[in-house]
Amino acid sequence: MPPHPPTTVPTVPPEPGGSGGDYSKVIRHNGDFTWQGVPLEAYKATTEAWCGITRRELSGKRGETQCFHVRYFEIAPGGFSTLEEHDHEHVVIPLRGRGEVQFGCSIYRVGFGDVVYIAAGDPHQFRNAGDAAEPFGFLCMVNAERDAPRPVAGAIACTICE
Amino acid sequence: MPPHPPTTVPTVPPEPGGSGGDYSKVIRHNGDFTWQGVPLEAYKATTEAWCGITRRELSGKRGETQCFHVRYFEIAPGGFSTLEEHDHEHVVIPLRGRGEVQFGCSIYRVGFGDVVYIAAGDPHQFRNAGDAAEPFGFLCMVNAERDAPRPVAGAIACTICE
Numbered sequence: 001m002p003p004h005p006p007t008t009v010p011t012v013p014p015e016p017g018g019s020g021g022d023y024s025k026v027i028r029h030n031g032d033f034t035w036q037g038v039p040l041e042a043y044k045a046t047t048e049a050w051c052g053i054t055r056r057e058l059s060g061k062r063g064e065t066q067c068f069h070v071r072y073f074e075i076a077p078g079g080f081s082t083l084e085e086h087d088h089e090h091v092v093i094p095l096r097g098r099g100e101v102q103f104g105c106s107i108y109r110v111g112f113g114d115v116v117y118i119a120a121g122d123p124h125q126f127r128n129a130g131d132a133a134e135p136f137g138f139l140c141m142v143n144a145e146r147d148a149p150r151p152v153a154g155a156i157a158c159t160i161c162e
Numbered sequence: 163m164p165p166h167p168p169t170t171v172p173t174v175p176p177e178p179g180g181s182g183g184d185y186s187k188v189i190r191h192n193g194d195f196t197w198q199g200v201p202l203e204a205y206k207a208t209t210e211a212w213c214g215i216t217r218r219e220l221s222g223k224r225g226e227t228q229c230f231h232v233r234y235f236e237i238a239p240g241g242f243s244t245l246e247e248h249d250h251e252h253v254v255i256p257l258r259g260r261g262e263v264q265f266g267c268s269i270y271r272v273g274f275g276d277v278v279y280i281a282a283g284d285p286h287q288f289r290n291a292g293d294a295a296e297p298f299g300f301l302c303m304v305n306a307e308r309d310a311p312r313p314v315a316g317a318i319a320c321t322i323c324e
Contacts, residue, residue, distance in 0.1 A: 022282075024278075024279060026279075027276065029274065066251040066303070067229045067230060067305045070303060089226060089227060091221045091226075111191075114188055114189065115191070116186075116188050116189075119226075144229075
């Protein structure tokens, strides 16, 4: 084993700005799907197309320099994301509760540890069940440089299957 | 709520090659930190510098086109990764057990949901405790295009602190 015994170290980086900056750091999970120094953020401007979603930016938006962003989203019982499409990919890994993802006309129920890949251009939506006991929470990784999502009308032909 | 009720759909994509290809897909977690269609892979050529590590490529190496790779590593009790440095960043999120991460001369004990960012160029190592009851498992996200790691001698001056 390496020579360094476990030691107690501060959980908050000493640099100015808390968790913001391009230096090695540990962002502590509080045990309840909140993180030290990571604020709750608005998902996007409210419309009828989405409901009950919160977002936390875990890495990539506060000075880190990798080519991707890591976010944590939660969808409350009865909530859903916009049915949308875009030219960048999604990689989603659920951590909390269960939910469903639709891409094209396929619907998958997903839970802890499943790996969802949404290919570029595929219309998709994430939802929690109306009678769910807890939020549906998931990591969502995306390219840092990406296009804006475009809402998709509900009655389109499926661009994946047709 | 959207008009699509939950339905049962195949968990394995219908395309040839199983989970390989640039199409939307769900890679099922089997509930034990293994995934359908995702093989166990060798970490890298065995040396005295690392011990007890397994790797699974979850997204980015089988036809997906995002600019990053998502991998799942496990470090067995008593195991550790190479003390190394490289010019790309790491984003690590533990999912299983507990372990410790060292960057420079700082050591952090980490567990489920903590977000570890290793800045480019910082020497670092991941370890499990010798008396741990279970593997230390974590997601590790990296840029798809990245340089090779360079081993670091154990007795260097800390490039972060000094």
